[in-house]
Every structure is written in structure tokens, then in C-alpha cells.
Amino acid sequence: MKLLKIGISGVRGIVGDSITPKLVMDFAAAFGTRVRSRAVLVGRDTRISGPLLHAAGLAALLSTGCDVLDLGVCPTPILQYMVPRLKAGGGISITAGHNDIQWNALSFINQDGMALNPFQGAEVLDIYHLGKFKKVSTDRLGRVRDVALYADEYFDGLRAFFNSEAIAKARPKVVIDACNGAGAPFLEPMARALGFELIPVNHEPNGYFPHDPEPRPRNAQQVVAVIKAVGADVGFLLNSDVSRVSCVTETGESLSEEFTFPLVAAEYLKDRCGPVVANLSTSRMIEDVTRDRGCPLVRTKVGQSYAIQALVQEEGVLAGEGSGGVALAGFQPAFDGFATMGAILQTMAARGRTISRLVGELPRYHIVKEKIYCPPSKVHSVVSEVKKFFRRHEIDESDGIRIEDKSGWVHVRTSSTEPMIRIIAEDKVKNKARERLDEVSAFIRVLVQ
Amino acid sequence: MKRISSLKISISGVRGIVGDSLTPQLAGALAQAFGTYVGGGPVIIGRDARPSGQMILQAVTAGLLASGCQPVDVGICPIPSFLFLVKDSKSSGGISVTASHNPKEWNGLKFISRDGLYLTPHQVEEFLDIYHQGDFAYAGPDRLKALRSESQPVEPHLKKLLGHFNADLIRRRKFKVALDCCNGAGAMLAPRLLQELGCETVVINAVPDGSFAHQSEPLPENIREICRTVVKSRADIGFVQDADADRLAIVNDKGHPIGEELTLALAAQYTLGKKKGSVVCNLSTTRAIDDIAAAKKAPVFRTKIGEINVVEKVLSAEPAAVIAGEGNGGVILPEIHPCRDSFAGMGLILEYLAASGRTISALQKRVPRYIMIKDKIEGSAEEGYRLVGLLKKRYEGEGRISLLDGLKIDFSDHWIHVRPSNTEPIIRIISEARTGDKARAALRRLKKEIAELKKKI
Numbered sequence: 001m002k003l004l005k006i007g008i009s010g011v012r013g014i015v016g017d018s019i020t021p022k023l024v025m026d027f028a029a030a031f032g033t034r035v036r037s038r039a040v041l042v043g044r045d046t047r048i049s050g051p052l053l054h055a056a057g058l059a060a061l062l063s064t065g066c067d068v069l070d071l072g073v074c075p076t077p078i079l080q081y082m083v084p085r086l087k088a089g090g091g092i093s094i095t096a097g098h099n100d101i102q103w104n105a106l107s108f109i110n111q112d113g114m115a116l117n118p119f120q121g122a123e124v125l126d127i128y129h130l131g132k133f134k135k136v137s138t139d140r141l142g143r144v145r146d147v148a149l150y151a152d153e154y155f156d157g158l159r160a161f162f163n164s165e166a167i168a169k170a171r172p173k174v175v176i177d178a179c180n181g182a183g184a185p186f187l188e189p190m191a192r193a194l195g196f197e198l199i200p201v202n203h204e205p206n207g208y209f210p211h212d213p214e215p216r217p218r219n220a221q222q223v224v225a226v227i228k229a230v231g232a233d234v235g236f237l238l239n240s241d242v243s244r245v246s247c248v249t250e251t252g253e254s255l256s257e258e259f260t261f262p263l264v265a266a267e268y269l270k271d272r273c274g275p276v277v278a279n280l281s282t283s284r285m286i287e288d289v290t291r292d293r294g295c296p297l298v299r300t301k302v303g304q305s306y307a308i309q310a311l312v313q314e315e316g317v318l319a320g321e322g323s324g325g326v327a328l329a330g331f332q333p334a335f336d337g338f339a340t341m342g343a344i345l346q347t348m349a350a351r352g353r354t355i356s357r358l359v360g361e362l363p364r365y366h367i368v369k370e371k372i373y374c375p376p377s378k379v380h381s382v383v384s385e386v387k388k389f390f391r392r393h394e395i396d397e398s399d400g401i402r403i404e405d406k407s408g409w410v411h412v413r414t415s416s417t418e419p420m421i422r423i424i425a426e427d428k429v430k431n432k433a434r435e436r437l438d439e440v441s442a443f444i445r446v447l448v449q
Numbered sequence: 450m451k452r453i454s455s456l457k458i459s460i461s462g463v464r465g466i467v468g469d470s471l472t473p474q475l476a477g478a479l480a481q482a483f484g485t486y487v488g489g490g491p492v493i494i495g496r497d498a499r500p501s502g503q504m505i506l507q508a509v510t511a512g513l514l515a516s517g518c519q520p521v522d523v524g525i526c527p528i529p530s531f532l533f534l535v536k537d538s539k540s541s542g543g544i545s546v547t548a549s550h551n552p553k554e555w556n557g558l559k560f561i562s563r564d565g566l567y568l569t570p571h572q573v574e575e576f577l578d579i580y581h582q583g584d585f586a587y588a589g590p591d592r593l594k595a596l597r598s599e600s601q602p603v604e605p606h607l608k609k610l611l612g613h614f615n616a617d618l619i620r621r622r623k624f625k626v627a628l629d630c631c632n633g634a635g636a637m638l639a640p641r642l643l644q645e646l647g648c649e650t651v652v653i654n655a656v657p658d659g660s661f662a663h664q665s666e667p668l669p670e671n672i673r674e675i676c677r678t679v680v681k682s683r684a685d686i687g688f689v690q691d692a693d694a695d696r697l698a699i700v701n702d703k704g705h706p707i708g709e710e711l712t713l714a715l716a717a718q719y720t721l722g723k724k725k726g727s728v729v730c731n732l733s734t735t736r737a738i739d740d741i742a743a744a745k746k747a748p749v750f751r752t753k754i755g756e757i758n759v760v761e762k763v764l765s766a767e768p769a770a771v772i773a774g775e776g777n778g779g780v781i782l783p784e785i786h787p788c789r790d791s792f793a794g795m796g797l798i799l800e801y802l803a804a805s806g807r808t809i810s811a812l813q814k815r816v817p818r819y820i821m822i823k824d825k826i827e828g829s830a831e832e833g834y835r836l837v838g839l840l841k842k843r844y845e846g847e848g849r850i851s852l853l854d855g856l857k858i859d860f861s862d863h864w865i866h867v868r869p870s871n872t873e874p875i876i877r878i879i880s881e882a883r884t885g886d887k888a889r890a891a892l893r894r895l896k897k898e899i900a901e902l903k904k905k906i
């Protein structure tokens with residue numbers, strides 16, 4: 001079985017198995033065809049397979065007549081920020097985000113610097129399936145150009161957006177684990193821009209991931225140890241392209257990635273009330289926070305593409321998901337780990353509170369997650385069968401199966417990145433969350449076998 | 450006439466038109482097939498100065514990485530230095546992104562074995578089988594190699610050249626040399642080589658930007674600019690390289706092109722005067738080679754047209770070949786590396802000038818003078834081969850006949866050669882004799898015979 005996911009936001013698979021030069025070239029050529037030979041920004045995270053995808057992507061983009069503005073190793077949110085500022089037709093970020101080292105992916109960015117919306121994504125897919133790529137003659141081939149000083153422009157923007165003086169005055173000690181990913185070379189510029197003291201962990205952008213590049217408690221041991229050793233104020237874990245963040249408190253408690261979004265929202269919405277976007281799998285914490293601030297909450301299907309589309313359509317102020325991705329619309333409509341960290345640091349500085357106190361102000365829920373491997377040929381029918389299990393409930397089918405009652409909810413959906421079924425359950429009471437999950441999980445396991 | 454296919458996958462590599470048949474997908478798949486064929490390890494990659502080179506090179510990089518090879522990018526690099534580097538660096542092979550003399554909308558790939566030689570026809574067959582079967586090696590992330598680049602790819606070749614020639618002897622003459630690099634890769638090495646040999650240089654068309662200042666074939670009519678430069682700067686000699694720097698044409702101290710056939714003749718004249726051994730050249734190379742070799746009692750081996758055929762014979766010739774090449778200005782100096790090498794050609798000619806103490810126009814006169822006329826007629830390969838059979842009967846008993854490559858007939862004072870082209874629907878015809886009249890007469894008769902025979906087919 002080959003692991004390959006082709007979707008509206010890009011293509012993701014295992015290098016040497018489903019990710020081949022031809023596949024990458026065909027997708028990049030489809031994207032180049034869609035942007036009609038305008039310039040395209042290309043960046044990548046630090047994965048060993050990055051140069052392979054980069055070379056294949058460049059060749060294909062050039063062949064469709066697109067100039068390539070090559071950012072080299074670059075976090076996705078910085079690439080997104082630069083797309084409109086360089087007046088490019090779009091961007092391709094070569095990264096598999098939180099997936100482990102054997103994966104890689106192309107994720108497509110539109111001319112506004114946002115993840116392609118579902119319609120734009122469908123256009124690229126149509127061109128890919130049709131296989132009719134634009135081909136230009138020698139004289140009209142694209143050229144590769146390097147872009148100088150783009151990080152300066154990004155961090156100048158970040159500094160101006162936040163109350164950097166307040167952060168610099170507090171000068172917090174911040175431990176950040178970039179997981180040897182694309183974030184590593186950009187953390188020092190960020191620390192200079194916002195005025196905090198950086199204590200980096202796994203800071204070599206060499207593509208060897210010391211743990212899965214997924215910001216969540218089980219990967220936080222190193223950060224926890226360093227925080228205790230140096231007496232830092234806060235710790236952050238990043239995924240390989242800095243689109244997701246999870247936090248560790250000054251006491252060494254590694255917080256679930258579900259806390260990142262409500263932590264940002266609680267303070268951010270005080271000054272800028274407006275619609276907030278969360279996906280169906282995101283903790284109810286965000287419902288309580290938005291209700292307290294008097295902001296409407298919009299729930300979407302899971303995936304950055306849907307969240308960002310809703311953010312734009314609803315003229316929202318904030319979008320996020322339980323996996324640690326947060327978009328601050330006022331800065332840029334993209335899941336941006338730098339802006340997420342900036343917002344949390346600003347909250348700590350402005351309110352003079354420790355991160356553990358800020359977390360203490362949030363409502364506590366218990367969220368449990370499980371994934372069940374399932375052959376791609378069965379995965380959708382299995383999820384559909386789950387409806388029978390919930391036949392006495394009102395089912396939300398906008399993304400898989402979701403049922404909800406007063407004290408909690410459970411969500412069953414097919415993963416958009418791997419051949420498996422994700423189950424997420426949440427409840428005020430810890431045991432009840434586990435119960436909700438175990439019931440449906442047992443039902444699904446029987447179906448999968 | 451049939452339209453020429455825009456894609457050629459043959460024993461001499463792959464050529465196609467960018468924006469049409471030569472896509473990144475094709476180049477990537479070929480590179481991955483080659484990576485599979487060589488079984489991993491470093492593979493030198495480089496390109497000529499064509500504008501599409503960057504795009505194709507990226508595709509080749511991706512294909513090689515995917516197969517688990519380590520691409521070593523040398524950028525724009527002269528072909529002989531590239532071939533030398535593959536061998537010298539003990540790499541698994543090489544891929545050169547070039548379409549030699551095709552117009553600039555073309556590009557292509559040439560595949561090089563670990564010996565630093567173009568793949569032989571048998572090797573190409575093995576490699577193309579892998580490509581056609583599509584059964585490629587795929588390296589997982591744990592076996593992927595990092596891309597490397599080599600910023601000084603010509604150094605090993607330069608060192609070898611300087612070690613081979615009598616540099617002190619050449620330096621003492623303080624030659625003034627006019628050099629035309631044809632805006633090709635030769636500019637990366639030729640000016641340095643000449644400076645190292647103590648020459649004062651006047652260089653034109655030295656920016657390898659792919660603009661091809663003139664057609665990349667270094668034929669006399671393309672050489673007017675360098676002729677003027679030789680006269681104006683009062684140079685001792687003018688050298689003209691082709692775009693990938695494997696061929697060399699010479700302009701004498703009076704500003705006249707000596708004709709590309711004479712490059713190899715002069716090189717052979719000098720080399721055979723110093724060293725015992727054989728000469729290898731193709732069937733269409735000037736008979737002056739035979740005269741020069743006969744005077745030194747050196748055997749001459751004639752091969753089919755195509756560099757690889759000459760090279761294969763060089764590797765097996767007994768007695769060993771001391772000089773080899775083609776009449777198109779491609780000099781092979783086996784002691785440097787068995788490939789056409791314009792730099793080795795320059796070194797030889799300069800050393801000849803220095804050792805003899807004569808001018809190039811004086812040396813030119815010591816080479817037996819022949820006039821060669823080249824022409825072509827329309828006709829498919831199929832038609833060409835039938836003609837060869839019929840012509841053979843027509844000329845039976847008149848001269849020594851060779852069917853090694855088309856039909857070559859050696860008469861006592863001239864020769865003719867008829868050969869269907871591998872790349873275009875034409876039949877090439879060549880004659881050579883001591884005088885232009887004689888050569889023209891031989892060609893006239895040949896064309897008349899062909900015209901009559903064509904009516905019968």
C-alpha cells in the first residue's frame with residue numbers, strides 16, 4: 001500500500017514511495033499552469049528530501065514559464081507573508097509540517113499568501129488530472145532568482161504588529177524547540193525583533209528530527225528539562241514549518257496543543273472582537289472564550305484551507321485549530337507560529353502574568369484523541385458506518401461524523417494526511433471523555449477488521 | 450520530406466525541443482533511470498550555456514536524488530574538463546545537459562560512464578532498457594544523498610594539461626593568441642590555460658551566456674570576427690572553440706582560417722614526430738592523416754562516424770594510439786583523456802610552434818594539401834542504405850571499397866563517402882582530392898550516379 005494524499009491544499013506522501021520526481025513535477029506544473037506564468041515563491045523545510053522536491057518543483061515551474069523566487073529553507077508563514085509583498089502569483093511550500101521524516105509534501109499558496117481555498121485547490125487538481133500543463137519555449141522559460149533580506153521584512157512587520165516594547169521590557173526567557181526544522185534559522189531574528197531572550201533547543205536546521213515534529217506534550221521532554229534548568233518563563237514547540245505551536249509553562253507543565261488557540265484568543269479578542277473560526281475537532285475551550293468576549297464562533301471542516309476561507313468570508317479576526325495552528329487575521333490570514341508565539345508573549349508582558357496563571361484562567365476540558373489505521377479502500381465507508389452507532393443522536397456530517405451534547409462531543413473523521421481514522425472526544429469530566437471515545441473506537445475496530 | 454521528430458533518444462543520448470518534447474518530467478525520468486543504472490554514488494552534472502540548461506539541470510538533479518545518487522553540480526563546464534573530472538573524481542558517472550550544435554531551442558542529455566567516456570552503444574542499450582521498463586531505484590529518506598556543488602571543476606583537467614605539455618618551452622615564446630570561445634563553456638578554461646602557458650591573449654565571445662555569438666559550428670564562414678582580431682592584434686595564431694569546447698579550429702598568423710580538417714593533421718604531424726604509435730580517426734577525415742602517418746610508418750585505424758566509435762578504437766588499438774580524432778576539429782590526445790579536447794589541441798599546436806620555431810602558416814604548408822567538399826541530398830535512411838548497395842556495384846573494381854559506415858571508396862588520388870544521416874532525413878556525400886577540380890569532378894559523378902539510381906528505387 002502506498003501512502004499518498006492528494007487534496008485541495010496540496011499533495012503529501014512518503015518519499016521514495018509515493019512522492020516521486022514525476023509526481024512533484026506534475027503537481028508543480030499544474031500549479032504553474034494555474035498561475036499563468038507569474039512568479040512563484042518556493043521555500044522548504046529542512047527535511048533530507050527537501051532538495052529533491054525543490055529541484056523537481058523548480059524544473060516544472062520554470063518549464064511553465066514561471067519565474068521562481070527561491071527562499072531556500074523558509075517557514076511556510078514567512079513564505080505566505082512574502083507572496084503578496086513580492087507581488088507573486090503564488091507560492092509552494094515544501095514541507096510535511098508535523099509528519100515524521102519519511103513524509104514530504106507540497107502545499108500551495110495563492111496570490112494573497114493564503115492556503116488555496118477549496119475552489120482554487122480543485123482547479124489545480126483538475127489541471128493535474130487532465131495532465132495538460134503549460135509548456136513554454138526556450139526564450140520564455142522562467143528564471144530562478146534569490147530573494148534578499150526577506151526575513152528582515154517579515155520580522156519588521158511582526159515587531160510593528162505587537163507591543164514589542166512591552167515584551168522587550170519584560171525580556172522573558174523563552175525556550176523554543178524548532179525540532180531542527182525550518183524555524184531554527186529564524187528564531188534569533190525573531191528574538192531580536194520582539195526583545196526576548198532565546199534559549200534554543202534542537203536548533204540545527206539539518207533535517208534530523210530528534211522527535212516527531214509535532215508540537216504536543218509527548219515531544220516536550222527536552223523543553224521541560226531546559227525550562228527547569230534555566231528558570232525560563234515559557235517554552236514553545238514548533239512543527240517543521242512553524243505553522244503549529246504548543247506551549248510549556250514556567251513550572252514545566254507541557255500543555256496540550258489544544259491550549260494554544262484559546263490562550264491567544266482570550267487576550268487577542270479583548271481589543272478586536274469579531275468572528276472566530278475553529279474546526280469541528282477543536283476543544284470547547286474556544287467556545288467559552290469567544291462567548292465571554294461576545295464574539296461569534298464559526299465551525300468548519302478540518303484543514304487550513306477551510307479555516308482560512310471561512311476567516312476571509314466571515315471577515316473574522318482569528319482562526320485556529322486544536323493542533324496548535326492559529327491565524328491572526330490582522331497580521332496575516334495564515335497559520336503562523338511566529339505570530340502565535342508573539343501573541344502569547346505579548347499577553348504575558350501586557351498582563352504581567354505567568355503562563356501558568358493565564359492557562360489557569362481558561363476553562364478546563366478533557367480531550368482524548370485516538371487514531372486507528374485503516375486501509376484507504378475502506379476508510380470512508382467505515383466512517384459512514386459509524387452513523388449507525390450514533391443513530392439516536394443528531395449527527396453533524398459536515399466533516400466525518402460529529403455528535404454533541406451538553407457536556408461534550410465526539411468527532412470521527414478520516415485523516416487528510418494518512419490512511420487512518422481519527423477519533424476525538426471531549427468532556428468536562430475526564431472519565432466521560434474516555435468513555436465516549438472508547439465506545440466508538442471499539443465499534444470502529446470491529447469494522448476495520 | 451518528412452518532418453524531423455522533435456525528440457531523439459539514441460545511442461548518442463537524448464535531444465529534444467524545450468517547450469515541446471523535452472519536458473522536465475522526461476529529463477527527470479531519464480536521470481532517475483541513469484541513477485538506477487549506475488547504482489548510486491556521486492554523479493557529476495553540468496550543462497552548456499543554453500538558456501534552458503538551468504531548468505533541465507534541476508530536473509536531472511531531482512531524478513538523480515530520487516534514485517539515491519549524489520548529484521555533484523559543476524554548472525557550466527567545458528565537456529572535456531567534465532569528462533576528465535568524472536574519471537578523476539572516481540564518480541559513478543555523469544550527465545551533461547547539452548544539445549551540442551543544435552539550435553538553441555533544443556537541449557538534451559548525454560550520459561557518461563565512470564571512466565569519463567560517453568556510454569558505449571551497448572551501455573546505452575542497457576540504460577535505455579531501464580528507462581523503458583520504468584523500473585527505477587527509489588531511495589527512501591534514510592538513503593537520500595545531499596546535493597553537492599563543485600566550484601572548481603576544471604582544475605584537475607588544467608593540472609593534467611599543464612603537466613603534459615612542455616610549458617616552459619611554450620612560455621619562452623611568449624605567444625600572442627587570439628581566442629574565440631563562441632560564448633560557450635570553453636571560456637571557463639581556455640583563457641587560463643593560455644595564460645598559464647605564458648601567452649598574451651586577446652579573447653572574444655568569452656561570456657558563456659548561451660547567446661551563441663555566431664553559429665556554434667566553428668566553420669570558416671563563422672570565423673570572420675576572429676580573423677579580423679588576429680590581423681588587428683598581430684597575433685601568432687587564432688583559436689576558435691565550439692560551444693562545448695570539444696572542437697578546435699585554427700586561424701593562421703595571416704588571419705586566414707586553415708580549415709578544420711588541418712587541426713587534427715597538424716596535431717598528428719607533431720605527435721608522430723615525437724612518439725611511436727598508431728592514429729585513429731573516422732572514415733571522413735582527411736587523407737592528409739594517411740600521408741603523415743605513412744611518412745612515420747605509423748598505422749592508421751579508420752572508424753565509423755561518431756566520437757564514441759573513435760574512442761572505442763583508441764581504447765583497443767594495437768599499437769596504442771598516440772593521437773586520434775575527427776576532421777571536424779576534434780583532437781583526441783589519449784594521454785590526457787580519450788575524448789575530443791580543444792584544450793589539448795591548443796596545447797599541442799602551441800608546443801609544435803614552440804618546438805619547431807616556425808609560424809603556423811609555415812607549419813600549415815608542410816601538411817599535404819587536400820580539398821574536401823561536403824554536400825548532402827534529400828533522402829531517408831532507408832533510401833540511403835539501398836543507394837549504398839547499388840552504388841557499390843557501379844563503382845566495383847574502381848577503388849578500395851569500405852562498407853563500415855555507408856559507402857567509402859578510396860581511389861588512388863581521391864576518395865568519396867556516402868552516408869545516410871542518423872539524425873536527419875538526408876544523405877551526406879563527401880569527396881576529397883589533391884585539387885578542387887578533381888574533388889568537384891568526383892562529387893559530380895557521384896551525384897549523377899545517385900540521380901540515375903534514385904529513379905530505379
